[in-house]
Amino acid sequence: MAAAGRSNEPLVSIQDLTVQFRTDRGWTTAVEGVSFDIGDGDCVGVVGESGSGKSVTALSMLRLHARGTSRFPTGRVLHAGRDLLTAPERELRRIRGGDIAMVFQDPMSSLNPVLTICDQISETLRLHQGMSRPDARRRAIELLDLVRIADAPRRVDEYPHRLSGGMRQRVMIAIAIACRPRLLIADEPTTALDVTIQAQILELLRDLRAELGMAVMLISHDLGVIAEFARRVIVMYAGRVVEDAPVEVLFRKPLHPYTEGLMASMPSLDGADTATLYSIPGRIPDPDETIAGCRFGPRCSYAEPACSAVPPELVSVDGGHRVRCPPRTRTVTPTATGARQ
Amino acid sequence: MGRLIAFKVLQAVPVILIVSILAFLLMTLLPGDPAVIIAGDQASPEAIEKVRVSLGLDRPFLEQLGVWLLNLAQGNFGSSLMLNQSVLSAMGERLPVTLSLAGLSLAITLPIGIFVGALAAYYRQSWIDSAVMVIALIGVSVPGFWIAIMAVILFSVMLGWLPSSGFVPLTEDPALWLQSMIMPAAMLSLFQIGFLARMTRSAMLDVLSQDFIRTARSKGLSEWMTVGKHAFRNALIMVITAMGILISTAIGGSVVIEQVFALPGVGRLVVQGILARDYPVVQGVMLIYGFAFVAINLLVDVLYTFADPRVRYD
Amino acid sequence: MTDLSIRSVAVSPVLAPRRRFMLLRRLLAHRSFQIGAVLVLALTLAAILAPLTGVDPSSMRVRLRFRPPSEAFPFGSDNFGRDVLTRVLYGARVSLWIGFVVALLSGLCGAVLGVIAAQIRGLDAPLMRLMDALMSFPAILLALGITAALGPRMESVIIALTVAYVPAGVRIVRASALVVRELDYVQAARIAGAGNFRIMLRHILPNSVGPLLVHMTFVFAYSILAEAALSFLGVGVQPPTPSWGNIIAEGRDYATEAWWVMLFPGLGISLAALGLNLLGDGLRDVLDPRLKGTG
Numbered sequence: 001m002a003a004a005g006r007s008n009e010p011l012v013s014i015q016d017l018t019v020q021f022r023t024d025r026g027w028t029t030a031v032e033g034v035s036f037d038i039g040d041g042d043c044v045g046v047v048g049e050s051g052s053g054k055s056v057t058a059l060s061m062l063r064l065h066a067r068g069t070s071r072f073p074t075g076r077v078l079h080a081g082r083d084l085l086t087a088p089e090r091e092l093r094r095i096r097g098g099d100i101a102m103v104f105q106d107p108m109s110s111l112n113p114v115l116t117i118c119d120q121i122s123e124t125l126r127l128h129q130g131m132s133r134p135d136a137r138r139r140a141i142e143l144l145d146l147v148r149i150a151d152a153p154r155r156v157d158e159y160p161h162r163l164s165g166g167m168r169q170r171v172m173i174a175i176a177i178a179c180r181p182r183l184l185i186a187d188e189p190t191t192a193l194d195v196t197i198q199a200q201i202l203e204l205l206r207d208l209r210a211e212l213g214m215a216v217m218l219i220s221h222d223l224g225v226i227a228e229f230a231r232r233v234i235v236m237y238a239g240r241v242v243e244d245a246p247v248e249v250l251f252r253k254p255l256h257p258y259t260e261g262l263m264a265s266m267p268s269l270d271g272a273d274t275a276t277l278y279s280i281p282g283r284i285p286d287p288d289e290t291i292a293g294c295r296f297g298p299r300c301s302y303a304e305p306a307c308s309a310v311p312p313e314l315v316s317v318d319g320g321h322r323v324r325c326p327p328r329t330r331t332v333t334p335t336a337t338g339a340r341q
Numbered sequence: 342m343g344r345l346i347a348f349k350v351l352q353a354v355p356v357i358l359i360v361s362i363l364a365f366l367l368m369t370l371l372p373g374d375p376a377v378i379i380a381g382d383q384a385s386p387e388a389i390e391k392v393r394v395s396l397g398l399d400r401p402f403l404e405q406l407g408v409w410l411l412n413l414a415q416g417n418f419g420s421s422l423m424l425n426q427s428v429l430s431a432m433g434e435r436l437p438v439t440l441s442l443a444g445l446s447l448a449i450t451l452p453i454g455i456f457v458g459a460l461a462a463y464y465r466q467s468w469i470d471s472a473v474m475v476i477a478l479i480g481v482s483v484p485g486f487w488i489a490i491m492a493v494i495l496f497s498v499m500l501g502w503l504p505s506s507g508f509v510p511l512t513e514d515p516a517l518w519l520q521s522m523i524m525p526a527a528m529l530s531l532f533q534i535g536f537l538a539r540m541t542r543s544a545m546l547d548v549l550s551q552d553f554i555r556t557a558r559s560k561g562l563s564e565w566m567t568v569g570k571h572a573f574r575n576a577l578i579m580v581i582t583a584m585g586i587l588i589s590t591a592i593g594g595s596v597v598i599e600q601v602f603a604l605p606g607v608g609r610l611v612v613q614g615i616l617a618r619d620y621p622v623v624q625g626v627m628l629i630y631g632f633a634f635v636a637i638n639l640l641v642d643v644l645y646t647f648a649d650p651r652v653r654y655d
Numbered sequence: 656m657t658d659l660s661i662r663s664v665a666v667s668p669v670l671a672p673r674r675r676f677m678l679l680r681r682l683l684a685h686r687s688f689q690i691g692a693v694l695v696l697a698l699t700l701a702a703i704l705a706p707l708t709g710v711d712p713s714s715m716r717v718r719l720r721f722r723p724p725s726e727a728f729p730f731g732s733d734n735f736g737r738d739v740l741t742r743v744l745y746g747a748r749v750s751l752w753i754g755f756v757v758a759l760l761s762g763l764c765g766a767v768l769g770v771i772a773a774q775i776r777g778l779d780a781p782l783m784r785l786m787d788a789l790m791s792f793p794a795i796l797l798a799l800g801i802t803a804a805l806g807p808r809m810e811s812v813i814i815a816l817t818v819a820y821v822p823a824g825v826r827i828v829r830a831s832a833l834v835v836r837e838l839d840y841v842q843a844a845r846i847a848g849a850g851n852f853r854i855m856l857r858h859i860l861p862n863s864v865g866p867l868l869v870h871m872t873f874v875f876a877y878s879i880l881a882e883a884a885l886s887f888l889g890v891g892v893q894p895p896t897p898s899w900g901n902i903i904a905e906g907r908d909y910a911t912e913a914w915w916v917m918l919f920p921g922l923g924i925s926l927a928a929l930g931l932n933l934l935g936d937g938l939r940d941v942l943d944p945r946l947k948g949t950g
Contacts, residue, residue, distance in 0.1 A: 096561035097559065097561035101559070104559075112556075112574075113553070114651075123557075123562065127561060161651050356787045360791060367800055479925075481928070481932060482928035483924075483925045484880055484925065484928075487883075487903055490903070592796070593794060600887075612799070614803075623799075624800075631792060635787075
């Protein structure tokens with residue numbers, strides 16, 4: 001495992017990440033200029049609709065895209081002094097599952113149907129920690145207990161199709177935390193599950209984070225999930241980070257028009273506005289659609305002529321809050337610009 | 342799981358029954374009167390009638406069918422008209438040849454086909470993929486017997502490296518056996534390898550695009566482990582299903598290859614039987630083959646349940 | 656959750672004309688399909704235009720036997736002094752026709768039986784057991800048995816091969832139909848009061864056809880190879896009617912003296928099967944989205 005990070009150096013620093021995919025029509029940009037940091041023990045939520053590029057960003061961190069389909073024209077993903085985007089495969093493999101682990105969205109398809117749970121958990125243990133088979137099996141049972149699966153000694157020898165969706169997701173989490181990673185990336189871990197199970201899984205993640213002292217990056221399109229879980233929120237739209245703020249700040253005083261729109265489109269329980277549910281006008285642009293200036297411009301009520309001329313930069317507003325929207329940042333605080341580390 | 346296997350065995354029984362009935366019906370479709378064929382064209386009407394009665398051909402249809410099935414149950418598959426022996430023994434003599442041929446060709450086909458297909462899938466859309474697919478395509482398009490004839494001309498007549506015909510039993514001389522079998526088996530496997538490579542590639546492509554492969558990589562597993570263990574175990578399921586088809590085509594193809602290489606196998610027996618109008622032989626061999634294939638398909642089915650845990654508890 | 660692999664077998668509900676057009680365009684742009692189509696069309700054209708050579712395929716000019724390919728005999732002459740080119744072209748007619756008919760018939764029977772098996776519970780089990788019994792045999796063996804019973808002729812070959820390839824078609828259509836049957840819009844039709852027959856015809860059949868079409872193309876290819884083998888063995892098309900298979904059989908006896916007799920029909924078979932396999936691959940890539948990218 002990598003050397004312990006100093007408290008003021010971020011665990012993972014994503015800098016100006018751009019990801020392109022190969023399509024029939026050449027290379028399309030899925031994500032552009034994404035920059036944010038995750039510190040030790042942080043609890044970061046990444047929110048955005050489908051197609052916003054949040055999953056792409058996560059997968060890029062560990063270079064998990066299919067062979068030959070992607071490329072990174074700019075950017076770095078720094079971790080423990082190395083750029084993960086250019087690191088040799090051997091090093092990357094040590095980090096995957098070891099330092100940085102990932103939990104995916106669909107537990108049904110993310111587990112190998114023809115291998116037992118024990119096998120799939122032990123793999124990581126034997127690979128990263130050189131455990132023997134019997135030791136790994138014992139540890140696997142412990143891990144299943146840790147993720148609150150009942151009757152672990154029996155469950156461990158079963159095949160994934162015998163488990164329910166919630167249990168499968170717990171198994172995925174067990175696999176991910178097996179080697180005590182410093183960062184756990186959870187890509188829509190609850191989206192495919194029932195609401196009650198959702199709550200349990202989130203609680204589990206929260207508890208594990210506290211117990212193991214690991215950082216968590218939670219990706220979701222569900223604002224409610226993010227609100228409950230994250231301490232800091234990154235909002236993505238059309239492949240770019242548009243806002244980055246501590247969770248209370250984001251929900252109390254969202255600055256970016258898109259974030260505002262998202263908040264407004266959430267139905268409220270107080271029964272205040274029972275007339276029509278607000279929805280942001282327009283639609284999300286296709287990845288290969290070229291829009292001059294700000295990508296959100298066509299749908300934005302704050303848009304000014306300058307917005308469609310020059311793509312806006314991410315600007316820091318009273319420390320810890322970054323926004324990519326000149327009209328809004330100008331009126332709020334005249335702080336220094338260009339706060340991209 | 343034993344119950345599942347028993348259930349599958351049970352399901353095979355009606356199939357065997359149907360195969361037997363089909364074989365019987367084959368005889369009723371035959372042009373010409375079997376009694377006349379046996380008694381001879383010159384025989385008198387009474388002699389023909391005697392033969393007919395002795396064959397039981399004057400009995401009602403259902404009774405004939407019943408007798409037929411009863412005979413089968415006792416292992417009586419009829420006796421050959423052109424040879425002087427029971428169909429069963431005629432087939433038994435020739436079985437080693439056909440088994441050698443089909444067996445050796447499968448032994449060649451399986452490793453090559455699977456490896457090459459998996460390779461093409463992993464390096465999808467690269468030159469390796471294209472090369473493999475072109476060769477596989479040629480393999481399944483070129484008629485086996487044609488290539489076989491040309492191979493005989495090249496390797497036996499012109500170069501004299503390999504014998505053009507004849508069979509040496511394995512038990513007698515393994516080296517000579519191999520020498521006599523290698524060309525026929527290789528010719529037989531051309532189609533098979535092409536077929537298996539295409540199937541394996543398709544199966545692997547499917548598997549490699551699944552989410553759990555991404556999970557395996559995210560654990561830090563090497564490509565070898567990811568593909569060799571995770572991907573392959575899943576693709577194996579589809580390959581096992583292909584096994585049944587492969588064995589089927591191997592036996593089917595052996596009929597033609599045996600003709601080209603003049604190998605005294607079961608396939609050659611069938612063709613000779615057809616040309617000589619020896620219906621008991623044709624019928625008997627078809628029947629035995631039918632049973633054999635039902636058994637083989639059953640075996641493949643059972644193997645499948647071992648390979649895929651998802652179908653076990655159904 | 657639904658099993659995605661089976662789901663994708665059924666194409667989306669009764670394709671709107673625009674979708675169909677798009678599929679056609681994708682098909683025509685697909686490289687395998689293009690090459691395959693060109694090959695098949697060229698061979699078919701050659702077969703149709705066979706009489707243009709002006710030569711009778713069975714006319715023997717024994718004094719001109721064993722001539723190598725030349726201007727008078729573009730593909731050479733055989734042991735009876737017959738023009739090999741003409742024989743190969745007429746043989747193409749026979750072989751391609753048999754393949755086509757077998758593919759068509761086995762496809763139609765497969766479609767009908769498959770939909771019946773899927774829709775009518777009582778007939779499903781016995782029908783499928785019968786299909787299992789037939790599928791137990793390799794096609795060639797089954798064809799051998801049937802041609803033995805019916806006598807070696809072109810018609811027997813057609814019937815025999817059709818019977819051999821129907822079961823696979825039935826399985827495919829039945830599998831599709833079973834999935835389509837459970838889809839929402841079919842349930843909706845049933846609730847709206849549509850009868851069994853109507854549902855079968857208007858909803859299930861059109862959407863189960865994709866994989867069947869792909870299968871039929873491959874059956875065409877297999878039939879050409881199978882018929883060639885049968886005729887080669889002497890139990891298929893009988894001489895003097897030329898078929899690619901029996902020309903090879905005849906040519907084999909004097910292969911060292913007149914290699915051209917064996918070469919050209921073999922090439923014909925290979926090209927036809929190649930073209931059809933490519934066609935089938937193209938169709939499959941376009942109609943079965945799950946396997947996209949195999950081209």
